[in-house]
Amino acid sequence: MEGVDKEKVQRIIYEMSKGSKYFENEKRKEAFIKQKIESLRAQRAKLTEKDISHFQMIVNKRILELDGSRDLSKIWLHTDMDAFYAAVETLENPLLKGKPLAVGGMSMICTASYEARKYGVRAAMPGFIARKLCPELIFVPTNFGKYTYYSEKTRNVFSKYDPDYIATSLDEAYLEITEICKQRSISSEEVAAELRNTIYQETGLTCSVGVAPNRMLAKFEFQLVEIGYTDLIALYWNIPVCSDINKPNGQFILPNDRDAVMTFISSLPIRKVGGIGKVTEQILREVLGISTCTEILQKGALLHALFSHCSTGWYFRY
Amino acid sequence: MEGVDKEKVQRIIYEMSKGSKYFENEKRKEAFIKQKIESLRAQRAKLTEKDISHFQMIVNKRILELDGSRDLSKIWLHTDMDAFYAAVETLENPLLKGKPLAVGGMSMICTASYEARKYGVRAAMPGFIARKLCPELIFVPTNFGKYTYYSEKTRNVFSKYDPDYIATSLDEAYLEITEICKQRSISSEEVAAELRNTIYQETGLTCSVGVAPNRMLAKFEFQLVEIGYTDLIALYWNIPVCSDINKPNGQFILPNDRDAVMTFISSLPIRKVGGIGKVTEQILREVLGISTCTEILQKGALLHALFSHCSTGWYFRY
DNA sequence: ACACAAATA
DNA sequence: TACTTATTTGTGT
DNA sequence: CGCCAGAAC
DNA sequence: TACTGTTCTGGCG
Ligand SMILES: Nc1ncnc2c1ncn2[C@H]1C[C@H](O)[C@@H](COP(=O)(O)OP(=O)(O)OP(=O)(O)O)O1
Ligand SMILES: Nc1ncnc2c1ncn2[C@H]1C[C@H](O)[C@@H](COP(=O)(O)OP(=O)(O)OP(=O)(O)O)O1
Ligand SMILES: [Mg+2]
Ligand SMILES: [Mg+2]
Ligand SMILES: [Mg+2]
Ligand SMILES: [Mg+2]
Numbered sequence: 001m002e003g004v005d006k007e008k009v010q011r012i013i014y015e016m017s018k019g020s021k022y023f024e025n026e027k028r029k030e031a032f033i034k035q036k037i038e039s040l041r042a043q044r045a046k047l048t049e050k051d052i053s054h055f056q057m058i059v060n061k062r063i064l065e066l067d068g069s070r071d072l073s074k075i076w077l078h079t080d081m082d083a084f085y086a087a088v089e090t091l092e093n094p095l096l097k098g099k100p101l102a103v104g105g106m107s108m109i110c111t112a113s114y115e116a117r118k119y120g121v122r123a124a125m126p127g128f129i130a131r132k133l134c135p136e137l138i139f140v141p142t143n144f145g146k147y148t149y150y151s152e153k154t155r156n157v158f159s160k161y162d163p164d165y166i167a168t169s170l171d172e173a174y175l176e177i178t179e180i181c182k183q184r185s186i187s188s189e190e191v192a193a194e195l196r197n198t199i200y201q202e203t204g205l206t207c208s209v210g211v212a213p214n215r216m217l218a219k220f221e222f223q224l225v226e227i228g229y230t231d232l233i234a235l236y237w238n239i240p241v242c243s244d245i246n247k248p249n250g251q252f253i254l255p256n257d258r259d260a261v262m263t264f265i266s267s268l269p270i271r272k273v274g275g276i277g278k279v280t281e282q283i284l285r286e287v288l289g290i291s292t293c294t295e296i297l298q299k300g301a302l303l304h305a306l307f308s309h310c311s312t313g314w315y316f317r318y
Numbered sequence: 319m320e321g322v323d324k325e326k327v328q329r330i331i332y333e334m335s336k337g338s339k340y341f342e343n344e345k346r347k348e349a350f351i352k353q354k355i356e357s358l359r360a361q362r363a364k365l366t367e368k369d370i371s372h373f374q375m376i377v378n379k380r381i382l383e384l385d386g387s388r389d390l391s392k393i394w395l396h397t398d399m400d401a402f403y404a405a406v407e408t409l410e411n412p413l414l415k416g417k418p419l420a421v422g423g424m425s426m427i428c429t430a431s432y433e434a435r436k437y438g439v440r441a442a443m444p445g446f447i448a449r450k451l452c453p454e455l456i457f458v459p460t461n462f463g464k465y466t467y468y469s470e471k472t473r474n475v476f477s478k479y480d481p482d483y484i485a486t487s488l489d490e491a492y493l494e495i496t497e498i499c500k501q502r503s504i505s506s507e508e509v510a511a512e513l514r515n516t517i518y519q520e521t522g523l524t525c526s527v528g529v530a531p532n533r534m535l536a537k538f539e540f541q542l543v544e545i546g547y548t549d550l551i552a553l554y555w556n557i558p559v560c561s562d563i564n565k566p567n568g569q570f571i572l573p574n575d576r577d578a579v580m581t582f583i584s585s586l587p588i589r590k591v592g593g594i595g596k597v598t599e600q601i602l603r604e605v606l607g608i609s610t611c612t613e614i615l616q617k618g619a620l621l622h623a624l625f626s627h628c629s630t631g632w633y634f635r636y
Numbered sequence: 637a638c639a640c641a642a643a644t645a
Numbered sequence: 646t647a648c649t650t651a652t653t654t655g656t657g658t
Numbered sequence: 659c660g661c662c663a664g665a666a667c
Numbered sequence: 668t669a670c671t672g673t674t675c676t677g678g679c680g
Binding site: 422423424425445446449457458459 | 646647
């Protein structure tokens with residue numbers, strides 16, 4: 001994000017949190033994770049070369065399998081409204097336009113306008129800290145009803161492009177647009193641009209859109225299909241770019257092409273991958289020195305050795 | 319309550335509320351009730367003398383019936399902890415003792431210590447108004463777990479006096495002590511005093527206790543029994559009196575005697591009766607000029623004429 | 637099968 | 646004064 | 659019966 | 668900045 005003084009933000013958050021019950025609890029948790037990391041390090045140290053090459057073989061086979069089963073024949077589109085709750089509030093009270101705005105109260109805020117984000121204000125941040133970061137921050141209490149109302153409006157649009165669209169929250173959904181592209185013989189870029197425009201016409205709200213090829217259809221884990229897309233696509237729209245402006249109100253298209261996918265993925269920090277959060281990131285980094293997706297492939301054997309074999313599922317994503 | 323400047327309190331509440339969304343909504347409701355009252359007044363004006371004497375007969379019969387079915391053979395005891403949540407918090411952090419204390423946050427407080435009540439601070443009052451009333455007010459967030467814990471402790475005591483005690487909230491319960499009084503041949507006063515003492519020993523918390531005769535056992539409305547007691551008893555402990563000090567940490571005994579009950583009840587403001595709240599009080603007062611329980615009996619015919627015949631149930635209480 | 641932690645919006 | 650809530654998924658017993 | 663308002667803690 | 672959440676009951680269509 002442009003122009004956020006991360007240094008200062010972190011300092012203020014620390015100053016405000018220090019000593020609180022919440023803070024103490026966080027420290028407790030951190031300690032517990034450190035311990036878990038130590039234990040994993042010990043396990044890794046015990047692995048022999050033989051163990052590793054053994055696992056490497058298993059992993060190689062699994063990767064080949066998955067690579068082969070990759071399905072590039074569908075086109076999936078992901079949409080996510082920009083600063084959704086805040087955008088709705090601004091729409092209903094235009095005086096708020098352009099102002100740093102937080103939705104929520106002094107105890108917790110659910111989201112913040114992009115103006116507020118410049119100050120480091122974020123979703124899931126307590127309001128009283130946010131106000132320290134940005135004293136002129138305006139607070140609006142949350143009105144769940146409104147957001148549902150506008151969410152329905154966007155969904156009406158979605159259903160015109162894919163009647164079976166998959167909504168994953170009030171403000172985002174996945175659409176399979178393979179058919180639409182074929183029928184109207186237009187590119188996915190054009191569909192994306194049109195969709196964004198329609199949504200804006202219908203609701204006055206902007207959204208960001210990502211388009212990507214899909215992944216293997218339910219092999220045994222039927223619902224994992226969707227997850228396969230989720231990850232990829234969620235990433236795409238994290239990248240600014242495309243015909244339009246920068247981050248909010250933008251779109252990004254990844255071609256249905258193996259090389260494009262691999263190139264795109266390989267340099268991604270793992271933290272961006274869906275399902276890898278603060279804790280998992282820390283564990284992978286401090287135990288195996290893994291930070292990017294390429295490294296996941298490189299150290300596949302170690303991962304397979306140290307983590308539950310269900311985590312092999314992580315490989316679903318490339 | 320001693321030494322509360324009601325004038326000032328009301329003024330401050332008004333100043334703080336004025337203009338808020340909450341306030342506007344209250345006004346809307348008020349208007350609606352006014353309208354209802356008008357409608358009832360009109361109905362009353364239409365009643366002929368004949369109508370009234372007709373209803374009077376029905377009502378007289380009903381009253382006689384209920385008077386006859388009154389059961390004075392049982393002894394019921396009602397307990398209610400003093401400033402429960404606040405007392406628990408004070409117990410766990412003695413620094414708070416003697417200080418004006420509110421349990422809750424700036425948006426809402428659940429209860430206040432008696433010190434705070436002197437300033438007009440009350441349960442169900444938003445914290446930011448309470449703080450205006452009493453700037454040195456200390457806020458403690460609610461810890462439902464703690465209250466449940468201490469509630470269980472009190473209930474252990476209750477069960478020794480009546481294994482079938484009826485708990486109606488974390489901090490109050492009804493006990494049938496007829497048997498205990500007989501078995502140990504002690505008066506209900508003695509049981510009450512002993513119970514209060516035991517609870518204090520076990521928990522360090524004080525409570526107020528009321529004792530009263532009971533009412534007809536389920537005639538057709540099986541569960542109404544309990545309600546019959548509820549009203550009476552809830553009233554008793556509203557009256558300071560008895561061997562001990564004044565309001566908190568006190569007890570009051572009403573003898574099992576028809577005259578005593580009638581005398582006690584007759585002068586009570588109806589608002590004190592369970593089930594009659596702000597709205598019903600206003601309606602009865604502004605439509606029929608009823609303010610005390612005696613007047614309810616006097617105007618029984620009108621009540622019967624104007625209100626749903628199930629409201630006849632109000633007569634259950636005398 | 638279940639309770640618990642992690643991740644996400 | 647004040648650090649959410651609902652939901653889904655994986656892990657370890 | 660389901661929905662809403664009033665009441666209570 | 669900010670006016671609860673839960674449970675029960677009676678009225679009403
Ligand atoms: N941690 C949270 N707790 C509660 N509600 C949240 C949380 N995070 C997000 N929300 C709500 C408010 C958001 O407007 C809405 C959509 O989330 P999300 O798409 O992640 O952010 P956003 O739409 O506000 O901004 P943007 O997508 O532009 O980054 O869900
Ligand atoms: N309106 C309310 N909203 C939420 N919780 C409440 C409310 N009123 C009371 N409580 C909680 C907090 C109280 O400590 C507890 C018992 O209520 P109650 O007996 O009426 O008052 P109290 O025990 O705090 O004081 P006291 O009984 O001495 O008047 O229930
Ligand atoms: Mg969004
Ligand atoms: Mg979203
Ligand atoms: Mg009490
Ligand atoms: Mg009580």
